Each structure stands twice: as structure tokens, then as C-alpha cells.
Amino acid sequence: MQHDSVGYWKATLALIRNVLIVWFVVSYGLGIILAPALNSIKLGGYPLGFWFAQQGSIYIFVALIFYYAKAMGKLDEKFDVHED
């Protein structure tokens, strides 16, 4: 059976790109580049930029991987390239 491997790869790359955008924004964006500006906002006793660098980005990373794993599972089925 012939798969649409070009389409599958394109869809995979698009998913990876989207996840990487979020990954970059929370850590490098909010945690480093914009941290000084965000620190004037408080999250409880946390300055917000500090929170992203030491807490928030980690939670978001975990969510991103599970989102990716789930979305990839769907792509595999859609393009009929899943295992067994």
C-alpha cells in the first residue's frame, strides 16, 4: 500500500513547528527576554517573570509533550501509518 508520506511529513513538521513556538515563547520569551518587564506583575508572592523562569515553563513543557504525543497519534491514524 502506498502512503501519502509527503503529506504526513508536512503535517508532522507543522505540528513540531507549532509546539516549538509555544516552547520558545514560555521559556526564552517570558522567562528570559521579557522577564524584567513581567516582574512588575505579581502572581501571589512571585514576580511573574521569575515564576516563568523557575516554575511556569516547566509545567508548560510537560503539557506540550503530552499534547504532541496525542496529536501525533491522530496524525498516524489519519495518514494510516500507525503501528499494528
Place this chain on the structure above:
Amino acid sequence: MGLQGITYLIVGATFALYIGIALWARAGSTKEFYVAGGSVHPVLNGMATGADWMSAASFISMAGLIANMGYGGGLFLMGWTGGYVLLAMLLAPYLRKFGKFTVPQFVGDRFYSKGASTVAVICLLAASLTYIIGQMTGVGVAFSRFLGVSNTMGVFIGMAIVFVYAVFGGMKGITYTQVAQYCVLILAYTVPAIFISLQLTGNPLPQLGLGSDMVGTDVALLTKLDQVVTDLGFGKYTTMTRLSQLNMFVYTVSLMIGTAGLPHVIVRFFTVPKVKDARSSAGWALVFIAILYTTAPGVAAMAKMNLLKTINPGIVSGALTDVTAPDAQITYDERPEWMKRWEVTGLLKFTDKNGDGRIQYYNDKSKDPKFAAAGWAGNELTVNADIMVLANPEIALLPNWVIALVAAGGLAAALSTAAGLLLAISSAISHDLLKEKFMPDLSEKGELLAGKIAMACSIFVAGYLGLNPPDFAAGTVAIAFGLAASSIFPALMLGIFSRTMNKEGAIAGMLAGLGVTMLYVFAHKGLFFIKGTEFLGLFGGKANFFFGIEPNAFGAIGACVNFAVAFAVKRMFPAPPEEIVALVESVRIPRGSKEIGGAH
């Protein structure tokens, strides 16, 4: 029973547990020795990866460094977790589909050359050995305190135990042992953190406690900490960056891509049954890692607060406002028991520079004239950053069993990672180098023996260099990540995402990336980390001469060099053969993944 007795008891019991499990699941054939038959459940694999990953650097060293670095310490937290996102998406599923069990095998097959796989072995050895130096530093700290001996003696004892431990079992033993080790180390890390968070803020979760008010006041813990550290001339805790924003950015990149290029972590994703599991395994690994990593910032800030409270009780309680007031610091004779215990190891030192019998702990590089005016003659207390986590429960006066548990956790962290790395080294030397290249008719038995000899040599070299480590444990480990980031990560990425990358490009890229990173690191830290052989003079004598980027962060720059050289060299040589392009195509598609065969 005294503290020493309880420590022996708890450390002994956990060791008996690991050895029992290793015996129970003793490895048989070579294939089992390395990858445990490709049949480990994703959640268990995630826990084992967590134990493998969280080494002395994460457990013993990191929070202590964050305590000194403040906000800037976030680079370790983001760097050592964010890499899992890259690993899960860019490498793990494809390497699993490829179906071999070491990184050099992938590089050798994808770049159709034994030369490429040899270069990958060299990169892997450079990164892994450096990593083990960091572990030895951590093991030395843990053993010196636990046995009440000097730090040097601690490193020697650590070498002996790591040796027995790693040579003993294979990966199968190690996978299940590591699940047990994860449980011990995470308990050891979180239990004292919960106690301390309750004491200081009334909130049991350190993740929330760090953002809460100090107990009995309406001042946030971080606000209070900011105020006390700035009074003592240090940088403001919540905003202090690491050298510069650019350096912090580059440092974080280096740790992230290094995570995705470290052989002993990657090999974990070969051990799951399916491509699908490789993706979720990375997620589970990160869940278990995140439990420690989101606790660490609380441990760091609260340890710092408790240390300051011990030395300047009146200032932290708010009874006094002038840090230089004569009775604001405790006298040396009043110092608590834990300080005496750590003085034995040589990792905590007091010198009474102004002869007043009191402990002045402050930033003596501060320009503030009040310190000189009060007759302070320099900082009198040096606390090695690597002792902070282990000393933390003692500083907070927690019960003896908690202190003993932390010692057991620190040892579990250091031993499990050292064992995983030694396994990566032994398989690289015995399988990828000897068997594939020099001695094709090496028997399975001979291969195992060669692997064990390689382990013994690595422990010896790493232990020797660990006596005079290039940095604190976490800093040394960061250098190892830089080496992996600059060499292995780009090669794997190019192998999967570029169909047209040829062997010449990949080899040149790896050599250039590793070479330039080593050059920068050795210029600062000495040739092969041997003290006294630094050659910064060749580059104008100024530290961090490349845009103010420190050597620990240079791996990211090395990776850029790697990619650039690979693409430039690629154009000068013929494209890869048809079957390699077909191989890359097939790696990208999950269907048809096989049980991993010991294809040798």
C-alpha cells in the same frame, strides 16, 4: 539512636534494596545487558529515565547553585527540562523506529561510514566522561558528610562504590533498580522540602510556599529574601541574571539541546516497545523530573533564607534592621552543630578576618561603605554551594531520619546516573569501537569484559579529575551538556531532518562543533580540566571573551558552528546514496517498527 546510626541504617537499607533488585533481574545476554529486551512500560521507563537523568547535579548541587544565583538559576531549571520537549519531538520516535541500540550505530548507518560512527564515539566519550567527573564531585560531597571524612577521602570511597555498583548488573537490573532509586530520591528531596515550606510559610507545597508570605507576617518570602540579601550586598534574588541576558539565553539553549544529545538518555527511548511509546515516555520522564525541578526553586530560596537566619537571626526576624550592628551576627562559638559537622569535610570554612569572634557572611565585593565602616574585613564564611541541599534539613533542625533520608537520596541520584553513563561508555567502547571497527571476531564474552575494563578506566579518570573539579557538580555537568550539544545533537538532527546530508558534512560538523567547544572550555578550565594548563592568554587573557559567554554555556555556539560547517562541507561532496535516502524516509514513518534486535 544518633544521627550517624540512623544514616547508616537508611543508606544501608536502600543499598540492600537496589542490590536485591539487581540480583533478581540479573542480565543474561549482551542484548539484555544493554537494553532490557525492549519491553519496559512507558511509565516505568519514565521513572527509570528520571533516576538516570537526575544525577548529583540535579539532586545535590542544583538548588545550592540556585540559592546563590537567584533568578539566574532558572537557566538550569528551564534548560534541563525544556530539552525533553526537543527529545520527544525531534529524536526519540525516529531513533526508536530506526531500531538499533546505540547512538554511534545510528550515526554510522545513517552516514554510511564507520568513520562517522568512530567520531560519534569520541563525542560520546568526551561528554560522558565530563559528566561523570561532575558525579564524582557530588558523590565525594555526600560520602564525606555521611562518613565524616575529608572531601578527598569521600571521592575515593565513591569511586570504589560506583565501580562495584556499575560493573555488577546490566541495564535490566539497572532499569528496575532505577525505578526504586527514583522513589528513594524523590522522597528524599520532597520530604524535607515540605517540612521546611511548612515551617517558613505554613504551606506544605514548596511550589506554592515559595510564592507565599512568611509565617505570621504579611511579607512574601521572596520579598523578604530580596531585602535581606541586598542588605548584605548580594544581588537581588528575584532579578539577578547570570552574567547577562545573552549569556543566560545561550546557556539555556546549550542545556536544552545537550539534553537531547546525551547518549545515556537517548538510549532509554530504545527500550520502549513502540514508536508511540517513545513519544509518551519522554512525557512521563518529564513528569517525574518536574516533581523535583519544581520543588528545587523552593528548596533553594528557603535554604538561603534559613542559612541567613542562622547567621543573622535578628535581621531575618525583623528585630534588628542594621545588618552591621554589632550583635546582628552570631558568634563563632554559638554556631550550630550542623556547621561543626560540615567543617570536618572542609566544604564549610570560617576565618575570623576582623578578629571579633562573630561570623560576617556578606558580599565583600559590594561597594557599600557601611561594611568597611563597621570594621568588616571581608567575608568570613565560605559555604560550598554543593553542600546546601544535603545541609538543608540540618540547617532547618529537622529530625535525624530526614537528614539520613537526604543522604540516601543524594547517593541514589549520583550512583544511578554514574551507572547509566558508564554503561553508555562501555557499550561505545566495546561494541561500537572494538567490535565494529578493530576486532570484528570479538566474542560476546570478550565484549562484556572489554566493556567492564572501559568502565573501570573511566571511573579512575573521572575520580582523579573529580578531586580537583573544574566547577561545582552542576557546573561540570553543564559542560558535559555543552559537549553533547555541540557534537551529537546536530548530527542526529541532520540525520533525521536532512535527507541530503552526506557523511563528509556530518563528520566535519561534529569535529568542528566538538573542537571549538573544547577549545573554549579548556582555555578557561585547563587542558583536559587539569589545573594550571589554562591558555586564556592566547585569546587576550580575558575570561568569557566571546560576547561575555561563559564556557559552560558555549555548547550552543558549538552547535551553530557544527550546523554551519556541515552544510558548507556537504556542498563539496557527492549526495548520499539512494538507499540512505530511503532509510531516512522509512525512519520518518512509524509503521513497520521492529522489536529491537541485537543486530550485530
